[in-house]
Amino acid sequence: MSKIIHVLNGDSSVQLLKESGLEGEIAVWRELLCEGALHTDFASDDFWKKRYTYFKEELGVDRLEYYDKTIKEILKIEDISGLDEVVLWFEYDLFCQINLLAACSYLLKDFRKDVKLSLVCVGRVKGKENLQALTDFSPKDFVELYKNRLNLSKSNLIFAEECWKLYAENDVEKLKNFNFRNPKFQYLQAAINQHLKRFPTENGLNEIQQKIIEIINSKALTENEIVRELLIWQQTETVYGFGDVQYILELKKLQDFYTIKDAKYFVTTKAKKLLTIE
Missing domain, CATH: 3.40.1360.10 (Dna Topoisomerase Vi A Subunit; Chain: A, domain 2)
Incomplete structure (x- = not known):
């Protein structure tokens, strides 16, 4: 054998x-x-x-x-x-x-x-x-x-x-x-x-970080809901293959760009200006 x-x-x-x-x-x-x-x-x-x-x-x-x-x-x-x-x-x-x-x-x-x-x-x-x-x-x-x-x-x-x-x-x-x-x-x-999209762009954020802020800006979500949106996004638009762990770590890096109220995430004025979100 x-x-x-x-x-x-x-x-x-x-x-x-x-x-x-x-x-x-x-x-x-x-x-x-x-x-x-x-x-x-x-x-x-x-x-x-x-x-x-x-x-x-x-x-x-x-x-x-x-x-x-x-x-x-x-x-x-x-x-x-x-x-x-x-x-x-x-x-x-x-x-x-x-x-x-x-x-x-x-x-x-x-x-x-x-x-x-x-x-x-x-x-x-x-x-x-x-x-x-x-x-x-x-x-x-x-x-x-x-x-x-x-x-x-x-x-x-x-x-x-x-x-x-x-x-x-x-x-x-x-x-x-x-x-x-x-x-x-x-x-x-x-x-x-x-992977190259994980390097910072001109505004200092990489692709994943920008996507996180866009998701938070779209509606009030919990951490788990944000991660779920990221997992859906990566299945159709990327080949990251990441799991919850990687996305939660990226979320934690962005503490200056959101506030949390009643477990829901909201973008700050700084985040809106950075991504020119209306």
């Missing part, structure tokens, strides 16, 4: 893979590398120090919990000797694409010619108007996705590592000028283009 490990970007698709009947162990990638301080050398001591600090200070997750839930899963692919294949299961959005780059960079550290590396990355599906996530597929579909997986070569991993380092460095001009297009990573360029 082949020794296979499936690396899934998050817990939501774990049960689907289990029900598919595909053999192999599962590792769940629970990092959210689209947020927080990074180091270009993934999984180095300096990298983990930055992530420990971010999870503790921003998300309230202590070191032990972060290690148990996140690092231990990633360490499952630290040494792939003895395996026949590592399968990466990721999606089209920015959240997933950055995690995918990091996973490839990590696998490059212990690259072995005798271990097959492959990728299932979902998004566009013939006959479907919207981009598809892994949870849009059935367990039976997972078998077909696996059959059609892409092989990843060492050169593919080297490309991904270069992209990872550029993202971690986060120099806007370097990101704009680098060609992220690659047939094995077909959704990467669009994801980076989306």
Whole structure:
């Protein structure tokens, strides 16, 4: 029997893979590398120090919990000797694409010619108007996705590592000028283009922050209602792929631009002037 490990970007698709009947162990990638301080050398001591600090200070997750839930899963692919294949299961959005780059960079550290590396990355599906996530597929579909997986070569991993380092460095001009297009990573360029919209515009706000203020200005909403509006917006107009956590963090950064009364948010005069909202 082949020794296979499936690396899934998050817990939501774990049960689907289990029900598919595909053999192999599962590792769940629970990092959210689209947020927080990074180091270009993934999984180095300096990298983990930055992530420990971010999870503790921003998300309230202590070191032990972060290690148990996140690092231990990633360490499952630290040494792939003895395996026949590592399968990466990721999606089209920015959240997933950055995690995918990091996973490839990590696998490059212990690259072995005798271990097959492959990728299932979902998004566009013939006959479907919207981009598809892994949870849009059935367990039976997972078998077909696996059959059609892409092989990843060492050169593919080297490309991904270069992209990872550029993202971690986060120099806007370097990101704009680098060609992220690659047939094995077909959704990467669009994801980076989306990331570039997270840099401040002339008014000092990025795309997400401006959208938040526009939503608050449209009607009185609670925090949960604002987040729900953002999730609806991203499904049709963006490829961020963010969850509640990312949007709540962005909301907290805008405290000078809103007031809260009876749990409802209202924009301030400063916000109206900044976005020239009538």
